[in-house]
Amino acid sequence: MLAAAGWLARIAGGLAAFGTFCTLALIGAAVFARYVFGMPQPWMEKVGGWIVIVIACLSAAEVQRRGEHIGIDVFTERVRGGWKRASDAVGVLSVAAVAAMLVAAGWEAIEFSLLVGMMTEVAGIPTWWVQLALPVGAGLLVAVAVAQAAAVLRGRPHLPPRPRDH
Helix, strand or coil: CHHHHHHHHHHHHHHHHHHHHHHHHHHHHHHHHHHCCCCCCHHHHHHHHHHHHHHHHHHHHHHHHHCCCCCCHHHHCCCCHHHHHHHHHHHHHHHHHHHHHHHHHHHHHHHHHHHHCCECCCCCCEHHHHHCHHHHHHHHHHHHHHHHHHHHHCCCCCCCCCCCCC
16 A cells, blocks of 8 residues: 555656646746746746646645655654654555545535636636636545555564665
């Protein structure tokens, strides 16, 4: 289960990395159009913002898989044994719970957008297309966190091995 969730998280992380390059190119083109040709393209900024939302949503699962979310280092670095396992379990289950709430909130936003026929300012693109990033990204985060929780509760490692410091 952990391997499958990790595989999905890595794919999502790769898509987010690709989105970062797309955003860089798009915003670079927008700056070039505005300041070199004097022809601002507001749609480029809007689409760049949408891609940033997708990047953030898709990246969350990969960051969780790597164990790179914010932790209270003063606490997490000092806890050992059964307390460490309990601390890890509470942490990943908390992430899963919050991510599940984000899935629900994302679907609610999509349902509302569909109900009222909400469209973006750019080419009449339906708003729910952009909003879909939240429940998809949060769903991936739930999958990773639940898989990590299962590993922790079975006494198995839930994070990938870290490279050794030299």
